[in-house]
Amino acid sequence: MLADSDTRWKWGALTAHRLITGTSDSASDAGRGAREAELDGYLLRGRATPTVRQLAEVGVRARQLREVTGAEFVTAVDRDRYDVIVLSCVGGAVQAMLHGLARAWAGHARRPVVVTGYVGVVYEKLADGLLLRHGADVVLANSRHDADRFRDVYTGVGASPESVVECALPFLGGAPYDERARRTRRYPGGTVVFAVQPSVPDNRADRTYLLRRAVEHARKNPDREVLVKLRSKPGEHTTHIEELPYQKLVAKLEGGTPENFRLAYGNMGEVLDTTDLLVTVSSTAALESLHRGIPTAVLTDLGIREVLGNHHFLGSGxxxxxxxxxxxxxxxxxxxxxxxxxxAVGDAYRTAFDAARARVAALAAADRLPPPAPYYTPTTAPGYLPRILGRYGFQPDGTPRPGAAPDAAAAGGLRRVVRNTMREAARGAYRHGVQRVAPVIRRMGEL
Known part of the structure; x- marks a missing residue:
């Protein structure tokens, strides 16, 4: 499984487990070999490569974990070793890997089944993201709504929609909400969790406003606990760049914060175990909360706008x-x-991955699979595809650029140490620029 951020690691690893092992009560899983449940993890090197803390917070373990470039991934993947490859990356990375793998597997009858999809709610760049994922054997849709839209996009450009398979988010679960449990807690009025997002909203004024309202809610309701659920610590990156971390904004609030207000990290599922009201702008956490039957509020304070993603919840109540x-x-x-x-509330979730699991099993059992055939080619997108491939170390024909995939011997010893040190220094400089220098420059430009 290849992932390029903490959230995509979570989606990809859990999806891999559901596709291979299924649910504990599924008869189709009986007798499956231990090898089929083994997960090898690859982290795509970039600005959002997850830290050790972020990986541990997700709670998914891999047999082995390795950080790679795109070209190194294609070189490292042994087509005879793996049954399924899950590409849990941004669309451009998926497209580049598909072309790279297609080139590497050309002329071979047997190969792994390639699966991809989306981490959560798809509320922007629908056509762009989907066409960049075309060419995978299975494109997972997290709902019936998404499956219909995905097939319409592929049909609309004359591409086959057969790869689209409906399932659900792999990280739904947990105990159903029990309203009686809050009466036994320190704050009998319940726990309100504000699930924040790294890039929504994207400006200081709006983020400070939402934070201030959460603090005011705590002051107005002293019998309630108010948690601001954070995605990352300062200096860490998630799927989206967070220029204005709430940790820094809360330190500048006038009047400080009351005793029943605090910031929280940790696994979202564990936080939801003691949540009585989930509040967010448009986080996928809302779907996790709804799955459990927890009261869920999608904020309208900043308007209902596509840029915020809360328009996705129109009609949700x-x-x-x-x-x-x-x-x-x-x-x-x-x-x-x-x-x-x-x-997929209740029993429906138990069977949500059955169709996807059956499709993957059928493809894996086939005597021959053709190489991945993405819709984008040098013929259909000559002004777009080469840029996408070049960004991940590939030439227009899908072969790695010279020097993009060094062999293991060249990467050993002192050279590896120096390269890793330089890489960490570059990441630190990038994060400093995003979170400190860029906001200062913007403020100066507004003078």
Missing amino acids: CLASWDELDAGYLPEPDPGWVARQGV
Whole structure:
């Protein structure tokens, strides 16, 4: 499994497990060999490569873990060793790997099944992201709504939609919400969790506003605990760049914070175990919360706008403002909307991956699989594809650029140490520029 960020590692690793081992009560899983459940992890080197802490927080272990470039991944993948390859990356990276693997596997009848998909809610760049993923054997859609849209896009450009398979988010789960449990806690009014996002909203004023409203909610409700669930620590990167971490914003709030307010890290599933109201702008955490039956609010304070992603929740029954929440309002989700969006409440989740698992098993058992055939080729996208491939170390024909995939011997000893040191220094400089220098330059430009 190849991933390029902490959230995509979570999605990819859990998806791999669900596709191979299934659920504990699935009869089709009986007698499957131990080798089939083994996971080898590859982390695509880049600005969002997860740290050890971020990987541990996800809670998914791999038999081995290796950081690679795109060209190194294609070179390292042994087509005879693996049954399934999950590409859990941004669209451009998926497209580059598909071309690289197609070139590497040309002329071979047997190869792994290639699976890809999306980490969560698909609310922007639908056509762009989907066409960059075309060429995988299986493109997973997290809901019936997404599956219909995905097939329409592929059909609309004359590409085969057969790869699209409906499933659900692999990290849904946990105990159903029990409202009685909050009465036994330190704060009998319950725990309100504000699940923040690295890039939504993307400016200091809006992020400070949302943070201030969360603090005010804590002050107005002393019998409630208010948690701000953070995605990363300062200096770490997630799927999206976080220029204005909430940890820094909270330190500048006038009047400080009350005792019943705090910042929180950790696995989202564990946080939801003691959540009585989940508040967010458009985080996928809302779907996790709805799956458990936890009251869930999608904020409208900053408007309902595509750039925020909360337009995805139109018709959900979850839209609300901090003013309404301050007044005691608890949104009630629309069952029809929840069903269409793949939340899979109750027993439906047990079978959500059956179709995908069956498709992967059938492909893996085939005597021959043709090389991946993406829609984008030098003929269909001559002004776009070479840039995508070049970004990940490939030439227009899918072969690694000279020097992009050094052999193991060349990467050994002192050279490897120096290269790793330089890489960490470059990452540190990049993060410093994003989180400190860039905001200062923008402020100076506004003078």
